[in-house]
Each structure stands twice: as C-alpha cells, then as structure tokens.
Amino acid sequence: MTDAASRCPEAFLTLAAEVASAARAVARRHFRQGLAVEDKADESPVTRADREAETAMRALIGAAHSDHGIHGEEFGIENPGAEFVWVLDPIDGTKRFITGNPLFGSLVALLQGGRPILGIIDMPILEERWTGAAGHPTTFTDRAGSRAARVRPCADPAAATLLATSPEMFKGADQPAFDRLRETAKLTLYGGDCFNYGLLSSGFADLVVEANLAPYDHLAHAPIIAGAGGVMTDWQGCPTGLGTDGRVLCAGDRRCHDLAISLLQVA
C-alpha cells in the first residue's frame, strides 16, 4: 500500500472540498445568465458552465496529485489505471440548471482501487454541502456551519417517502420494477437529482431509487449515505462502484432497503 493510501481518505478531504468549491464558484457565476445551450450527441444540454467548472476542478487535482486518475463528465478519462481516481460531475442536473432551478449540484468522488472512499454533494446556489468519507460520520455544511448528517429509521417501504428524479428514467423492465416500489411507498416525489441523496442522508426521506445513471452521477453518493448510517447498492444489493449498471437504490434503514430490493427484483 502506498504512503498516500495509508492516510486515506482524510488526506484528501481538503483537496476534495477545494475542488467542489471551484465548481460552485463557476456554477454560481453562470446560473440564470442566459447561456447558449448546445446539444451533445446524446441530446443532453451542455453549458459553458459545465466545461469551465470541470476545467477548474481538474486543474486543482492535477496540481496536487499528477499521478491520480480523473474521470469527468465533460472531458473524459485520464490515467484510469491509477490507484486513486477522481470522478467529477461539475453540474449534476444540467436540465434544472438551464431552467433557472437551483436544485442542481456539483459532485466529487474519490475512488481507491475502484471503490468510492470519499464523496461530496455540493449545492452551489443553496450553499449546502454533504461530505462523506469512508469510516467517518457524514457532515452537512450550510451558511450556519457544519454538523453530522444522520438518516432516520423507517423499517417498511409502505411507510417510506421515496424520491426519484423522474419516472421516465426507468426503461423496459425497470419501469414495472419502479412502479411496484412507487405503489408501495407512502409518498413519491420527483425532481431533485443529487439533492435527493443529501436529503436522505439528513433524514428527510427514506428511499432514493434511480436508473440509467453514469458513474459520475452516483459514485459520490455511496460514502455520504454510508457515513450517515444508510445503505446504497445497485438493484441486486451489491455495493456501488465503477462497474455498477446505472441502477441504484439508497435507504436510510437497512430493513427498508432489503424489502425494497425484493420489490425491485420480483419477476
């Protein structure tokens, strides 16, 4: 194990915070400024803010650790075989960003050997941030300061508040699987993107289920959810990592998680 590894993840918390703050500054500067929107090949809207933010994030990481890998939404993968790989989504919720809605976030994850050991969800306009690091309690930081974030108990999906960005993210067989969970839950709310994972970590919701996510959409969340006392896995119940198929399930309470997995897996 390298010297750096023996100090993880604490050794990288300050840098991770600086990387998230760099994205926040760019996002705040461009929010509601009447951006020209381009369509990428996959039709998702991309703004200049996205690219400027990722450039700033990469510069900070490169200056501190030129041996680390970086995997970002906008500029692809550098040095993917490195022990430490940063996974960046400068603006998660681009569609909300371009509609003037402040519920978009900047995501920073640090992987060691392919597993997320550090994650930040930053909400640039709300000035709220969740920070998770393997083996440490998750913290929530806003203008009033920092404090521990903690999930709430909820044993049964029938009593759960379920969050998802949109019902239309579930395609093919994922759709009836989601519908089973939605029909069981007490309350389902749409919208939110990464913010939903933060709300679950702070005990305001019980389940988050999503599909068709890219690695940079979800890798930051696992250390945050775990450090707040919750559970995040794929739809088979396995820990999330670079190999996750884009389908994730988070619960604040393991009992609720296990029952939700059963609902998703019924044939």
Place this chain on the structure above:
Amino acid sequence: MTDAASRCPEAFLTLAAEVASAARAVARRHFRQGLAVEDKADESPVTRADREAETAMRALIGAAHSDHGIHGEEFGIENPGAEFVWVLDPIDGTKRFITGNPLFGSLVALLQGGRPILGIIDMPILEERWTGAAGHPTTFTDRAGSRAARVRPCADPAAATLLATSPEMFKGADQPAFDRLRETAKLTLYGGDCFNYGLLSSGFADLVVEANLAPYDHLAHAPIIAGAGGVMTDWQGCPTGLGTDGRVLCAGDRRCHDLAISLLQVA
C-alpha cells in the same frame, strides 16, 4: 364601484407583500425542524407551519380590511360574497417542505369580483418572489433587488421546456392528454409546484401544465403570468378564476399556448 376598487390593484400591493412576508417568516422558522406531520382527511400532510402562517396572513388582512373575504387552504372561507377576496396558500408544496426541500412557496392572490387582480409567489427559503398586478409588469425580487420578469418566445410545443409537479397528478382522460403534450415537448421536468410558474414568468421555461389544483393552488399565478407577457388559462383556453376545474395551462408565448391547447383537447 367602491373607492377601494378605483385604486386597484396598486392600493393592495403593500398589504399583499406584508401578507407574503408573514408566511415567509413562519415557514423559515419551521423548515427542517422535525415537525410532527398529521394527515388530513384527504391524506395531504399538514404541518403546524401551514396553520401558523395562515393565521398570521389572515390577521394582517383582517386588521386592514375587515370587509374583505378570505379563502385559505387551512381555515376555509370567510365572507365569500365580498367584492375583494384574498386567496391564500401558506405553504404550496407541503410534501416538499416536509422532505426538507426548499422548492415550496407561499401564495397570495386577491380577487375582485371573482377574478384574480393581484398575485404573489414567494419562495421563503430561496428568498425569491414574483409579484403580478393587473395592468402592471410583473416583478421578480431576490436578495439583489427587484426587476421586471419577462417570458421568452417559443412558438412551438416541440421546442418547449415543459414543467409539471408530477405526471401522477393527471387522472383518467387527463393522463393521455398530458402524455400528448409531454411527448411533443422537447424537455419535460417534474417537481417544483408554484416555483414552475415563476420560472416560466422569468423566461426559463415555456409551458406549465397541471391538473387537480385547488383554487388556492393557482389563483395567484394568473396576474404574474399575464404581467410577464404570458398566457394562463384552463384547458379550454378560458381565463382562470374561482370556477376553474383545477386544470391549468401556462405558456410564455401565445402561439405555443394555442398549439398546446389543441394537443390537450384531441379526443
């Protein structure tokens, strides 16, 4: 016509702003404070914040104009036959409020002879407010000050960004009607409640469609949308008022509105 009517709606703008600010203060005090949630007969969650806010709003109106009517979500209808009737929703988006999500609002509408002549959408946590008054430009106010809110042009639903709180608000025949509009729109985003109407007024979206709304959910919006250059009607294209059946359609551009109405009305 009474003396008050001849001064409308300017005569009531200051009071309306005070009423919205009273709701904002109560909502901010209770947000994320671990409220006990009750279920009303219709299962919607109600918080103490809702009731305290409406009490504060009613007190201000009663002190200034004891002859006015008041129609609020929590405490029913007083003096409904009055020429001027205030319609109040202290917390629109209660479900978001109880999940710690700041995208809830406080709504204030003033009707004269049953028609909305003044409306405020206040976002207590975001500290943003849209104010509309018949015959005046709509204003948007945030921490940086006040300025005019203005819709953007968008002639065709196929180029439109469409906002709705949830696809599940459309029941029965409303569901295929909504699906036609959603499948035509370039982009559909869920979540938002009253915030969506503000975003449209400020030119960040092109269409808002909803159903199953109560009068206090939508009456504040019409003067805001109209004063920003947009169009708000029911699904038949008629102006919204107390008699609206709960289905509303807003567009920033009249051409887009007319085509959207056609899509909603196809048998």
